[in-house]
Amino acid sequence: MQQDSLFPLTTKEYTARQINIINSPKQSGHSDIDSEPYLKSLGIDIINKRQPIQFSPNVNEAIHRWAPYVQGFSASFVQSIFSQYSNEYKDPIILDPFTGCGTVQVQAKLNGFISYGTELNPLLKFIAEAKLNSWDVSTKELLKVYNKLDFSKTINAPSFLKSDKHFSKEVLTNLESIKGAINNLPGKTNERIIDLIKLAFSSILVDVSKLKRSPCLGYAKTKKIDPHAPFVLMDQKIHQMIEDLKIIQTEYSEFINTKTNIFLANAMEYIHSNRFDMVITSPPYMNGLDYVINYKIEMGWLDFASSQLELKTVKDDMVVCDNVSKGLIRNFRPLYTNDWIEDIKSSIKKNILKRGKYRREDMPFIVHKYFDDMFRVMSKIVPQINKKGRFILVVGDSLIADVYVPTDLLIAKIGKSLGLKIEKIEKARIRRSGQIRSYKLRESIITLQK
Numbered sequence: 001m002q003q004d005s006l007f008p009l010t011t012k013e014y015t016a017r018q019i020n021i022i023n024s025p026k027q028s029g030h031s032d033i034d035s036e037p038y039l040k041s042l043g044i045d046i047i048n049k050r051q052p053i054q055f056s057p058n059v060n061e062a063i064h065r066w067a068p069y070v071q072g073f074s075a076s077f078v079q080s081i082f083s084q085y086s087n088e089y090k091d092p093i094i095l096d097p098f099t100g101c102g103t104v105q106v107q108a109k110l111n112g113f114i115s116y117g118t119e120l121n122p123l124l125k126f127i128a129e130a131k132l133n134s135w136d137v138s139t140k141e142l143l144k145v146y147n148k149l150d151f152s153k154t155i156n157a158p159s160f161l162k163s164d165k166h167f168s169k170e171v172l173t174n175l176e177s178i179k180g181a182i183n184n185l186p187g188k189t190n191e192r193i194i195d196l197i198k199l200a201f202s203s204i205l206v207d208v209s210k211l212k213r214s215p216c217l218g219y220a221k222t223k224k225i226d227p228h229a230p231f232v233l234m235d236q237k238i239h240q241m242i243e244d245l246k247i248i249q250t251e252y253s254e255f256i257n258t259k260t261n262i263f264l265a266n267a268m269e270y271i272h273s274n275r276f277d278m279v280i281t282s283p284p285y286m287n288g289l290d291y292v293i294n295y296k297i298e299m300g301w302l303d304f305a306s307s308q309l310e311l312k313t314v315k316d317d318m319v320v321c322d323n324v325s326k327g328l329i330r331n332f333r334p335l336y337t338n339d340w341i342e343d344i345k346s347s348i349k350k351n352i353l354k355r356g357k358y359r360r361e362d363m364p365f366i367v368h369k370y371f372d373d374m375f376r377v378m379s380k381i382v383p384q385i386n387k388k389g390r391f392i393l394v395v396g397d398s399l400i401a402d403v404y405v406p407t408d409l410l411i412a413k414i415g416k417s418l419g420l421k422i423e424k425i426e427k428a429r430i431r432r433s434g435q436i437r438s439y440k441l442r443e444s445i446i447t448l449q450k
């Protein structure tokens with residue numbers, strides 16, 4: 001449904017971009033209404049099922065709380081999926097192709113389920129594995145190694161990052177001491193203990209910086225950090241880990257050896273040799289977050305990247321976001337398209353021409369690449385799903401240059417073209433469009449079945 005603009009153009013004080021936003025026909029619009037023709041074509045309805053799917057409550061959950069993460073699942077959401085299908089699958093084998101910090105795999109292990117994952121960001125793979133592979137670490141040994149850290153040999157902050165802008169001088173000196181202490185741990189130290197200490201270090205970096213993630217990394221205007229915060233927060237994190245390991249070793253001891261495998265791999269290309277009962281995942285959202293730039297501080301300090309070029313190389317392999325390199329889009333050769341994608345592309349093209357200028361003029365191709373990337377991922381996984389198995393995806397839809405993009409319905413359509421049945425699409429949350437704040441978007445849970 002289109003609406004007349006809310007504000008007539010009477011003033012010269014607005015920028016061209018603001019004028020486009022103010023005069024957008026999508027002001028006060030709603031994705032549910034714009035979805036109607038697509039839903040009709042698929043022959044389905046969207047079910048309203050509000051639920052807490054986001055990572056934030058995990059700050060109170062053992063293991064999950066070891067690393068702060070913004071774009072992950074809540075443990076309770078993953079558990080609710082396991083419970084929903086507990087009568088259908090006995091000991092299901094689980095996959096999350098977009099592992100992130102490993103919420104799905106940690107929750108699977110807490111249930112004794114074998115799980116797998118792929119993840120392209122080496123830092124996130126490291127975080128997921130440190131959370132998954134340390135369950136039998138001796139808490140006494142961890143404390144002993146931690147207490148013996150030698151802070152006298154410092155190691156300089158990563159040179160490609162602007163660390164003197166990210167941290168106060170005193171905090172930076174203290175971080176360089178902690179990094180020095182970790183890098184100089186004796187060679188015979190248990191690797192998994194080193195990983196836990198590195199994980200603790202990575203998890204405090206943004207907290208002690210002048211930055212915040214909300215969800216993108218940016219400067220926090222009013223943030224005062226005590227110079228000793230790195231030591232205090234490290235101490236708290238290590239003690240939190242010890243507390244959680246004690247719980248795991250008493251209450252979940254039977255699952256300590258449950259197998260998990262996370263591969264540093266591109267989900268668009270990785271050929272799985274295992275079969276799965278449930279794939280539970282959340283891909284990057286189109287137009288959304290850059291999973292490399294957002295974690296560049298931790299990637300640099302933990303030696304997972306040593307230059308901007310290395311960061312860019314990881315980013316360009318990912319499912320596309322609108323921060324992608326122009327050259328990558330210029331060279332994009334699609335494997336997949338459909339009539340919806342082509343219509344959406346030409347509407348975006350038309351609107352960009354009408355506006356005269358847009359932040360990415362190659363946006364129609366970025367949108368196309370997003371669905372092409374998702375097709376590549378899904379077509380690698382679907383053959384590995386057992387009969388009656390499920391592919392569950394959480395995604396958000398988008399509004400781009402006044403064109404509604406029904407990401408959830410398009411992903412369901414791709415699933416259908418690969419032979420899956422669309423079992424249900426649930427609306428879990430209402431979101432606001434980044435550009436037109438009055439336009440309501442949704443976050444959906446798509447359940448597809450083989």
Ligand SMILES: C[S@@+](CC[C@H](N)C(=O)[O-])C[C@H]1O[C@@H](n2cnc3c(N)ncnc32)[C@H](O)[C@@H]1O
Pocket residue numbers: 069071072073074096097098099100101102103104118119120121124265266267268281282283284291317318319
């Ligand atoms: C929304 S996050 C997943 C969060 C995860 N469900 C959790 O709860 O921790 C998406 C993840 O996909 C990863 N990613 C993006 N493109 C990828 C690709 N082509 N192959 C593998 N991982 C990719 C990103 O690095 C990011 O960690």
